[in-house]
Amino acid sequence: MAGPQAQPVGHSVNPPYRFETTATAAECHNHHGDIESGTETGQTVSVAGRIMLRRVQGRLAFATLQDATGRIQLFAPGKITPDYDEFCALSLGDWVGVSGEVMKTRAGELSVKVERWDLLAEARRSFPDKWHGLSDPDIRFRQRYVDLWVTEEARQTFRLRSEMMSLTRRWLENRDFVEVETPVFHPVPGGALARPFSTHHNALDMDLFLRIAPELYLKRLVVGGLERVYEIARVFRNEGISTRHNPEFTMLELYWAYADYGDIMELVEEMVAHLALELKGTTLIRYGGRDLDLTPPWPRARFVDLLAEHSGLEVDLDTPVAELRSHCVDREIPVEDRWGPGKLLLELYEKTTEAELWGPVFVCDYPKEVSPLAREHRDHPGWVERFEAIVAGRELANAFSELTDPDEQRARFEDQAANRDAGDAEAMAVDWDYLRALEFGLPPTGGLGVGMDRLAMLLADVPSIRDVILFPTLRPEPPERQVD
């Protein structure tokens, strides 16, 4: 496994089992950053990390140590540092633990004087160029362990993602939402329109699917009396990969009893604004060089109105299907015979309107035909109370006033099952147990799904979902590359 680059370093081959640190690089700077050049603090610390740079000048050596919090210089005079020659022989990337006095060099660089040191691990493979770092995206994704050391932006992005998750949980807990964990293995894939991954349980001799959404389980929990419930769920969809899609991704779903989709809109805009304030200090952010104002309230617009505005088409659910179909054909949108007016309207919207939106905007009220889990609109028959939040030109959240009536839900499922039989691989199957749960009574409920990876992209201002997923899905490396 060592590979052709492996070189014995010539000292300790048996690193200690533990090393006690008393300070981080950041703490050194915070506590002692303002001392005079050429002075010593009289305070001894133990720090640990990787050697990122090294400057040996005869009987005096300098090195730059990087830990999780930042960088601190090591100051190693030959008269003081034990095993001085071996210290000078450290490779870039080696892990060391160092103890010594905090001081500042004549040139004004805060440093730890190397009075004791231990080699904690060797870097037997060469680290990337100390100045240019890594630019090959293949290596950055496959060898994230290297990327994180050499690419400061990568460290910042993943730290931001972690803080975003933590802030989200706290924000929801403060509103009495309860976090739960529901099954990843689903006997019936449901809760979204998507192709699932399938697997098999040997002992039960049962086919199972990796979840495409936690929705139906979370609503079962509302039936069970968890009136405010959420899950930060890894979900799996057997679909394409792009800058906005990874086969496994993280979705926040929440369900709020006694609320409707209007309440959910307020929740979304407040939560996103809160995260922006905490992480960026402002709700006026930039994404991809464009301004984006996340300050609540966000504009609300109806689906049909936006469609009319961007396509120039005055169409609705009562427009004859033949006419809708010809509008699609005019725009080179492929259509299928079984599609009703709702699906045709959705296709027209996605091809003419969605790409034009920058947002933030709540696009409200979708066709019932394409929303099998949402409740019919109180004022507009044939439509449902559903919205998508479009932010920075992409869908960030999807929500609705939940369908609670078991008979209506059964009819919607059967409609989906018919589509499935007709060859629609993304259509839902009938989930009998979910219907049974609804028959025990689901109160009026508002539900929400948020793509957390996309939210992290937005707040970190990065262009690809791979930039916010530590180990994005990639093809396996070809065998000839696995040797080295």
Place this chain on the structure above:
RNA sequence: GCCCCUCUAGCUCAAUUUGGCAGAGCAACGGACUCUUAAUCCGCAGGUUCUGGGUUCAAGUCCCAGGGGGGGUACCA
């Protein structure tokens, strides 16, 4: 799935418009140097140019097939 781009030393990159001995910086290795900041200086070594075919006196370069990656598009809440 389709289209375009890309792949050269551990890393970052060169290699005349129009084929002509595969190079540099950093890292590594050897040496000099007691205040450096990508330290500097001297020396040394480092290659299946992604893989396999083909054209040619000659291929990193041109052609064909395959592989990895990126982008777009399609699919996709």
